[in-house]
Amino acid sequence: MSNNTATRVDGVLTTVQSVDRAITVLEILASAGEAGVTEIAAELGVHKSTAFRLVAALENRGLVEQNSERGKYCLGVGIIRLAGAATARLDLVQESRGITRQLAAETGETVNLAVLSDGAALYVDQVSGSSALQSHNWVGQRIPLHATSNAKVLLSGLPDKEILATAGQLRSFTPSTITSGKRLRAAVTKVREEGYAVAVDELELGLTAVAAPIRNASGDVRASMSLSGPTFRLNRGRVDDVLPTLLAAALQVSQRLGWREA
Amino acid sequence: MSNNTATRVDGVLTTVQSVDRAITVLEILASAGEAGVTEIAAELGVHKSTAFRLVAALENRGLVEQNSERGKYCLGVGIIRLAGAATARLDLVQESRGITRQLAAETGETVNLAVLSDGAALYVDQVSGSSALQSHNWVGQRIPLHATSNAKVLLSGLPDKEILATAGQLRSFTPSTITSGKRLRAAVTKVREEGYAVAVDELELGLTAVAAPIRNASGDVRASMSLSGPTFRLNRGRVDDVLPTLLAAALQVSQRLGWREA
């Protein structure tokens, strides 16, 4: 994160220094929540004044905000505005909204949509179930690629050799988390055969999820749709109950994206 | 949008040219959906190659994506990632999630949270009601400041002289839309007195919404919480029914932000 020699090293990296730094500023703020000019400058490895000018440029356009006159900086609402446009553009979210809503209504559980992004599962949409439990909002979050049903589905779309590399470090969250490469591969193979994935207590104790792939016209796995809820309610039998509904919904979205069942 | 002489004109505008241009690129993509290098260059008033380098810099960091090798560009998922962090940061969204969810569950209608941003109401969060109707997602959208209940609430926090300037042009959406400055002022005054706002068929025929202010510790209107649904269901009587619940919820959020009822 410090030495950005990237000017035009090979030909694959054509970048603009200040823009690149500005984006780094945004990412620093995203992960830190808030930061001061000096702190940002240190992280960037540049002079205070340089960092200040970058932040000021971002602030003029509403991408960052200053907590108080002469205070720390944090991400601004301008980002949300852009994100609104970005999700609207993702025909994925657009096309699936109605279907996911209906699925959530029918089952009463929370429905999530995730895509592969930079070695993690990025949650792009969520419709909450009617049950008042489980109110966490996942949208915009990035979850490691081995501990959820969505992750396994997304991995199932990759060629075998890329699976382990993409999943990265198999950190353990609960006793049930998959931590060996061998078991992860086996799980992914199972997903390919059965067409869905289940994860019980793997990311969080008491949290169960089922996921199914969403494919585009060329058959690639573009996203994963999951249904999640507390383990005591979403037990073995209940999972079998809702599975057909979930599969049907995912298939429906796939078809809207041009996928024709093989 | 063309002549950006803004280098350091007065002292209030300290900006970095390339960063500023890069942000403009993002905004162009946000409003156009997708655009090619040539188109972007034209809009920016710079050379093709300059525009290309900017886009490439953004692409390297995932803020924009290229539709296909050698194709048009559109906003990327990186934006969504940042936005996730931004909303998490907005203590507003954080603090209110649980309360908005409960409100949605109790009433069965859709709950929205909007803030004032750059002369428009920016919707920052939404929890859908259980009723399967009305599936539009407003998050990230910017709505004119005169045609919704949220808008009136947000305006009610401004000094009188700024109201008309901030609201801008009073475009008509339906026969019920407020189009005269005088009527808008009257509506805002009414909101101040009653502590809530109602809008029936003003933005869209058949859409009714009620909104209440959320205040911070110093008593400023920081956001507006609304409850919306189809007019036939959310009729006069029903509005009166849910109003106390809405007011209580908004008050609860205000209190979490440090507001002590006067």
Place this chain on the structure above:
DNA sequence: CTCTAGTGTTCCGTCATGAGCAACAATACG
């Protein structure tokens, strides 16, 4: 098929522009 008119992409020399310095203002702390 060629020819033209569009794309997006790359290379390079030049000069505007953004970087670093250092001084400044405004806090917080001892």
Place this chain on the structure above:
DNA sequence: CGTATTGTTGCTCATGACGGAACACTAGAG
């Protein structure tokens, strides 16, 4: 009250971003 932090702002120099022009590639027309 001094000292040690912040965030902020002119100033100057060279760095790095700019525009020009040539390239690669696709699509369509003739």
